[in-house]
Amino acid sequence: MVQDLYAPSLQHALDVAGIFVFAISGALLAVRKNFDVFGIAVLAEVTALGGGIFRDLMIGAVPPAAFTDLGYFLTPLVVTVLVFFLHPEVERLQLGVNIFDAAGLGLFCVTGAVKAYAYGLGLTASAVLGLATAVGGGVLRDVLANEVPSLLRWDRDLYAVPAVVGATLVVLFIDHGMLNGATATLAVVTVFILRLLAMRYHWRAPRAWNRRSEVAEREEG
Template sequence: MRQTLTSCVRYRAGVDGSVALQVLDLVGIFVFGITGALVGVRKKLDVFGIQVLALVTGLGGGFLRDVLIGATPPAALADWRYLAVPVVAGLTTFFLHPGIGRVERLVNVFDAAGLALFCVTGARKALDFGLSPLSAALLGTISGIGGGVVRDVLSGRVPVVLRSEIYATPAFLGAGIVVLADSAHYDAAWVTIAAAAVCFAIRLLAIRRGWNAPLPRVP
């Protein structure tokens, strides 16, 4: 009887963890979809162009993550909600976007939020698939920056991660917190939230204070 109850508790914990991970994943897709759509608005694209940027920004990082860890078909293709969420984000932004003068600031805020959500969910999913701590942290970083890179390339911008701005570092720190907590066998929900908050705060501080990565010395 005790063994049965223990098995039920473990199964329930796994189900709850999976649901929480999926919810965070969808929220991250929605937030990143908004950033892609806002970039499209700023570039004066039509509704189709805005939707394309919303889709690739919202799904790019997660798609790459799932392919690399062997979670095929990727969630973006296996579940209709993963396609519907960025479409809703794109349409919402198309109809309700603020004045063009405020778009850039909103892009930065939503991009930081998407980066934070995706780095922790990417690391968490990588750990669930048995990757090593370092590999999981790296994959969490890739999950966070992947969609933004595709968005910037399609919109004719140099990807943020290739500029001197502090971008990948906050994602790696957020993913690292999740990985370290897992290595210590501590799997509380607030750890994931705290890791996302750390990534979000550092990224916004880097934007506000102009923190940049080191550049090569020019003679």
């Protein structure tokens, strides 16, 4: 089957690692927002699992994997406990968290696109759901925390764009009969490197040409 790119045990370990890192970003935002322990757990779960749940519901893979694999559901709760007691230490490791988050972004956009295609979607729709898998949890996290989603803000380093590139690579590989473990890994690594470069050099998407925004001008001033 097309989504069986890696050995099941390796795929599961990679998924749990990605869930763990995504959950950290949700839990840390909850701490910054002064949420209680339940709020921390909710943001950790939503950030880590929201994109995958959305994808599975869209393609009819029900119940979603997040509810059939106990490890997927429990991992954000483990993160909740760690962040609840050790959030100052976790904050100091933010650079490392961002690096692993970039790896998770690459993994999730690739596996999301592959799974969507395996369930019968076309190439374009599969790429879109690959993107949704990677960034959907972060969007839900920001909405619940009453924040403008990070991927919509001009003052944030590129995040969605690397995922778009990765998902596009996957569907191109599928279209040319080249998708395998090696090419899927290449797509993951491409997303990872693009995200790291965006963080290092503060790459940002362009805004509207000749814009006239008082809000933006006040923010810049």
